[in-house]
Amino acid sequence: MAKIIDGKAISSEIKQEVKEETEQLQKNGIFPCLAVVLVGENSASKVYVNNKKKACEACGIASLSYELPETTTEAELLELIQKLNVDKKINGILVQLPLPKHIDETKVILAISPEKDVDCFHPQNVGALHTGGKGFLPCTPAGILELIKRSGYDITGKECVVIGRSNIVGKPVSMLLLKENGTVTICHSKTKNLPEVCKRADIIVVATGKINTLTKDMVKESAIVIDVGMNRNEEGKLCGDVDFENVKQKAEAITPVPGGVGPMTIAMLMKNCLTAAKNQA
Numbered sequence: 399m400a401k402i403i404d405g406k407a408i409s410s411e412i413k414q415e416v417k418e419e420t421e422q423l424q425k426n427g428i429f430p431c432l433a434v435v436l437v438g439e440n441s442a443s444k445v446y447v448n449n450k451k452k453a454c455e456a457c458g459i460a461s462l463s464y465e466l467p468e469t470t471t472e473a474e475l476l477e478l479i480q481k482l483n484v485d486k487k488i489n490g491i492l493v494q495l496p497l498p499k500h501i502d503e504t505k506v507i508l509a510i511s512p513e514k515d516v517d518c519f520h521p522q523n524v525g526a527l528h529t530g531g532k533g534f535l536p537c538t539p540a541g542i543l544e545l546i547k548r549s550g551y552d553i554t555g556k557e558c559v560v561i562g563r564s565n566i567v568g569k570p571v572s573m574l575l576l577k578e579n580g581t582v583t584i585c586h587s588k589t590k591n592l593p594e595v596c597k598r599a600d601i602i603v604v605a606t607g608k609i610n611t612l613t614k615d616m617v618k619e620s621a622i623v624i625d626v627g628m629n630r631n632e633e634g635k636l637c638g639d640v641d642f643e644n645v646k647q648k649a650e651a652i653t654p655v656p657g658g659v660g661p662m663t664i665a666m667l668m669k670n671c672l673t674a675a676k677n678q679a
């Protein structure tokens with residue numbers, strides 16, 4: 399039976415570390431602050447934004463909330479971002495995606511100052527990740543690395559298979575695994591013989607958004623399985639991309655959904671806010 403990697407516990411550990419460091423900074427007159435921008439009425443986005451504000455509070459990081467109506471124009475949003483860019487009290491800017499259809503997300507991402515881009519979506523930070531330069535680490539991929547490392551697993555020399563090649567998860571997590579000296583294979587919907595590729599893997603990261611992408615017959619006994627997926631099954635229950643009940647009976651370790659990768663994303667966002675405040679001090 400696999401060891402269950404507890405994302406809730408590991409994320410709490412990281413948030414506690416952030417809190418302690420924030421308290422130290424505050425003693426030196428530095429007060430980390432995150433600006434959270436939400437446009438429109440997307441109910442899932444509202445939940446995410448609330449969770450981020452709560453995490454800020456738990457870590458002693460100030461958060462300023464900008465909740466704008468659905469009718470906000472692109473120009474108005476860009477103007478707000480410019481204001482936040484030059485505001486010295488604000489260290490991090492987070493614009494919750496998706497944005498309403500009439501606003502160009504790429505333009506908005508490009509408008510955020512790379513020094514305040516705590517989500518690591520700006521091409522300058524994405525580029526730094528690929529070239530080994532200085533920049534923020536993307537939250538979900540960095541959280542995945544923390545889950546693996548803090549559970550005591552070394553990545554060096556391991557066969558790592560990432561299923562999914564999105565800009566938010568698949569590609570950046572592959573770069574981070576490579577940086578940790580993993581031997582990385584990136585798979586996608588056109589990959590031939592996915593089960594054979596997965597069977598070689600010591601570490602498998604699944605980020606497809608498709609229920610049961612990874613099944614028991616696709617993993618070896620010593621595999622560490624990280625499930626990034628967030629789906630709703632037929633009963634409306636939150637579930638991942640991995641056939642958890644069966645894979646857990648064979649693999650070495652596995653993350654559950656919920657309670658695996660999910661809580662890590664916010665913890666790493668808090669870490670980036672702290673880094674931003676330190677860099678700007």
Ligand code: NDP
Pocket residue numbers: 538561562563564565566567568585586587588589592605606607608611626627628629659660663
């Ligand atoms: P995308 O839809 O952007 O990308 C999915 C990727 O999976 C694509 O590269 C696609 O291939 C590949 N893919 C789809 N089906 C298969 C298949 N059957 N076999 C192999 N590859 C396949 O998704 P995201 O990366 O944005 O998100 C993935 C999942 O992770 C979602 O469930 C999302 O909700 C979740 N997520 C969770 C986060 C968290 O904090 N826990 C954060 C971000 C995402 P191709 O490129 O060929 O189309």
